[in-house]
Amino acid sequence: MNIAGYRLPLFSSLILWAILWEILGHTDAKLILPPLSAIFFRIVEIVPTKLFIDALAITGKAFFIGTAIAICVGIPLGVLMGRSKLADDLLMPWVKVFLSAPLSAMVPIIMVLAGIGEATIILTVVLFAIWIVMLNARAGVMNISPSLVDMSRSFGASMYQSFVHIYLWAALPEIIAGIRLGLIRAVKGVIVGQLLVSVVGFGTLFDIYLAHFLMEHFWAVLLVIFAFAFTINELLAWAERSVRYYAASR
């Protein structure tokens, strides 16, 4: 960002908004928007508590199992869709529906199927994350240059060799982008799931804090989750940049 010819350091706009928040927090708005500084003190206070760490562990577990399923199932399915017309015709309608559907509305159905607990949260994460992973893997495979496939065949590559040496690498930029978008959706999934189930992980915390109108606590947890989602996004964006050198020249 440039102002009057000066190049401002990264995140300076964030600092501006933080100051504004702090000021607002000292007005009447503090009932629902406590000052940022108070929230930070609250983060330091509650993060080491058992209640928070338990909630984080449960949430983290559901998040990682859910995303692992979404990635491990989503990528092969996406590759299959990119390679087989039949698989594409069968699966694409579902991918389209679930990419645009309000998935939160489906959590109660999952709850009926999987009960009120961890399994529901994990399934919610999968439901939120898998479609974009599939769609991107499919797009990546479909964009592979046919001559690259011919090349590997002409040098005698087996199906397995073609998959490992050509398809996976050639589709990698799209696959990583898909994983990044999938993880962001997974964060949504895990939180939405917990809020709706509301007896698990952060869902419990939110329930307790809101019931007692502990806005500082509530915002503290929220900021931790925001920071987590932001970090995941940046990490995968970095991974995406590291394959960009060939993404443009495929």
Add this chain to the structure above:
Amino acid sequence: MKTADISTMESITVNSAEAKPIVSVRNVHKTYPGGVEALNNISIDFPEGKLTTLLGPSGCGKTTLLKIIAGLLPATSGDILVEGKPVTGPGPERAFVFQDFALMPWANTMRNVAFGLELRGVSRSERESVAERYIEKVGLKGFEKKYPHELSGGMRQRVGLARALAVNAKVLLMDEPFSAVDEQTRRKFQEELLELVANERKTFIFVTHSIEEAVYVSDRIVLLHRRPSRVHAIIEPHITRDVDPEKIRRQPEYLDAVESIWQSLKQYLD
């Protein structure tokens, strides 16, 4: 003969294939799904150690034929024999050079050149020493660690050529290999190709749509026509190649051959 008559050329050349054929195309038909007929009863012999060019207007099926010889496309009917054995798919005695280079953009020059050997399970040190030799041969020494996007178009095709040479196939199949590089580089490549044909004891099957290029580099030219696609004529331009490369383009034999091919292809222009 100033304006050589194609029919007389045909009669001269049909009997003069003195070398034994290493690749034989026998009554090949190719119809694409949807009924488009790409090739209609093609039979050609490719003599060993020579450079034979498939020349014709776009849509005459020359690339299709090359891919069928490579085993990348199945023929609808007919046979391809390589050293007497029928082709059912790609094989180690054939290597392909692609029009768009077909390099792996995530791999450096060394890995790209060694890729054919890597697929065959040759150990890393061994395949890299072979690759190094061919990288030097095509004039890319010092670029081993560069990635394709760091190389010019001409250099990328040199990588593609080195990759095809590194597997030491007897037959090199080249699909318009110089059409994606600029004109100056193209001329340089044509000269180097002549050296390659003279020095490597390999058979080259070369596809181009450029008459000048075909006459310049070829021992034999197979003229393909479209609708229906079949062999129209086989021409052997008797050009003296042991002279200065610049002089070749001024030889009467070169100019006559270019002219006669042009006359025969002209009628097929839309």
